Amino acid sequence: MGATPADPGAFHAWLESREPGRWAATDFAPRARYGEYLMDLVDAARASNSAILARESVVRLETTPRHVDLLLGSGESLRASAVLLAPGLPQARPPWRGLDDDIPAGFLVADPWAPGALDGLDAGQAVAVVGSGLTAIDIVSSLRRRGHQGSITLLSRGGRLPLPHVGTPVQPTTYAPEELAKGVLPALRAVRAAADELASRGLPWQGAVDGLRSQTSATWQAWSADERSRFVRHLRSLWEIHRHRAPAHLLQELESQRRSGTLSIVRGKIHGLTVLGGQLQVQVQSPEGEGVLTVARLVNCAGPAQGIRQTIDPLLSSLLHSGLGSTDDVGLGLRADPQGRMLRHDGKPNERVWLVGALRKGDLWESTAVPELRMQVAQAVAGLAPLL
Numbered sequence: 001m002g003a004t005p006a007d008p009g010a011f012h013a014w015l016e017s018r019e020p021g022r023w024a025a026t027d028f029a030p031r032a033r034y035g036e037y038l039m040d041l042v043d044a045a046r047a048s049n050s051a052i053l054a055r056e057s058v059v060r061l062e063t064t065p066r067h068v069d070l071l072l073g074s075g076e077s078l079r080a081s082a083v084l085l086a087p088g089l090p091q092a093r094p095p096w097r098g099l100d101d102d103i104p105a106g107f108l109v110a111d112p113w114a115p116g117a118l119d120g121l122d123a124g125q126a127v128a129v130v131g132s133g134l135t136a137i138d139i140v141s142s143l144r145r146r147g148h149q150g151s152i153t154l155l156s157r158g159g160r161l162p163l164p165h166v167g168t169p170v171q172p173t174t175y176a177p178e179e180l181a182k183g184v185l186p187a188l189r190a191v192r193a194a195a196d197e198l199a200s201r202g203l204p205w206q207g208a209v210d211g212l213r214s215q216t217s218a219t220w221q222a223w224s225a226d227e228r229s230r231f232v233r234h235l236r237s238l239w240e241i242h243r244h245r246a247p248a249h250l251l252q253e254l255e256s257q258r259r260s261g262t263l264s265i266v267r268g269k270i271h272g273l274t275v276l277g278g279q280l281q282v283q284v285q286s287p288e289g290e291g292v293l294t295v296a297r298l299v300n301c302a303g304p305a306q307g308i309r310q311t312i313d314p315l316l317s318s319l320l321h322s323g324l325g326s327t328d329d330v331g332l333g334l335r336a337d338p339q340g341r342m343l344r345h346d347g348k349p350n351e352r353v354w355l356v357g358a359l360r361k362g363d364l365w366e367s368t369a370v371p372e373l374r375m376q377v378a379q380a381v382a383g384l385a386p387l388l
């Protein structure tokens with residue numbers, strides 16, 4: 001998890017320098033520690049005058065043959081020789097959109113990462129969380145670390161938690177690329193067969209999924225737009241829980257909360273909100289029927305938008321409208337060439353704008369975790385260095 005591909009062990013070395021012997025290289029350290037590590041790198045770059053950190057939002061790019069101008073939300077602008085765009089995917093609209101007109105703001109948390117999002121709750125109050133993925137688990141853990149004892153309900157369409165990582169490294173399966181490239185169903189069959197074969201030898205299924213990692217992008221690119229859409233429609237949520245796994249000890253903690261009755265996972269979606277007696281009543285439609293959750297706060301952990309065609313994000317919509325950017329066949333993100341340069345509407349690369357991260361999902365599918373991000377950054381930096 002080091003920030004650069006040249007030194008993948010750098011995060012562990014940083015942990016060792018602060019808490020010697022506390023973390024093994026294969027442990028999952030808290031995300032907040034990783035944030036501190038990254039901020040240390042940023043602070044060092046600022047101290048050496050090789051970086052500035054501006055708390056601004058970019059709303060538009062304008063390119064000239066020699067520059068890129070970044071127009072900021074404040075009305076100011078910045079001129080750069082080259083730009084590396086890494087804004088992640090925009091926030092999805094909250095799952096209670098259209099139902100919250102009469103609901104006082106304090107009951108609803110649209111962004112779980114916003115400062116103070118969990119402040120002001122009494123330790124015994126009930127909380128509902130929309131989503132049951134990694135962000136939801138993070139929020140449950142944060143609440144419990146703060147001493148929150150009230151009941152927590154995770155509400156999601158599938159009602160599935162991420163599956164566990166295995167403690168010791170497993171040998172990843174090797175797949176024939178042409179088998180995976182045939183399409184979604186042949187690929188699914190190959191992975192199932194590999195998992196069964198591992199199970200027959202008493203080995204964990206995780207090796208069958210980890211073996212896909214090095215071939216995910218090539219497989220995704222070999223599939224037609226129809227196959228990719230089929231995957232997104234039918235297999236996305238299964239992929240998410242198998243691929244983006246959680247540390248086993250966190251899942252065990254959730255299980256013990258479930259057993260003690262302080263955590264529940266409900267399959268369903270919100271279809272109404274009201275306030276009664278100072279509490280939020282969340283009406284839930286689930287396969288089992290209708291129900292009501294009475295809570296002090298409802299937290300949105302449903303994750304980022306699943307596509308950008310209908311985006312209202314100012315930067316992304318201006319890139320699409322101006323033709324400086326273009327979206328992939330499935331509308332998951334923005335297109336880039338193999339070097340990472342953002343592709344214009346006419347299919348030509350912008351010579352001075354690179355894309356990094358989840359916005360490249362439409363081209364690569366696997367484009368969110370640190371190992372992929374640091375490779376993309378290194379590639380972009382190598383490409384833009386001659387322009388500086």
Ligand SMILES: Cc1cc2nc3c(=O)[nH]c(=O)nc-3n(C[C@H](O)[C@H](O)[C@H](O)COP(=O)(O)OP(=O)(O)OC[C@H]3O[C@@H](n4cnc5c(N)ncnc54)[C@H](O)[C@@H]3O)c2cc1C
Binds near residue numbers: 358369370373
């Ligand atoms: C709970 C959880 C656990 C995870 N665990 C792991 C893990 O164990 N290993 C792993 O490899 N990955 C993990 N991930 C994934 C990884 O953390 C993310 O994919 C990664 O943080 C993405 O980084 P990013 O910089 O590309 O995007 P983001 O973290 O989304 O950052 C984008 C930044 O751009 C800013 N921005 C956006 N638009 C604009 C704009 N117009 N102007 C100015 N700024 C803008 C945003 O404010 C934000 O600061 C996890 C993710 C979650 C949610």
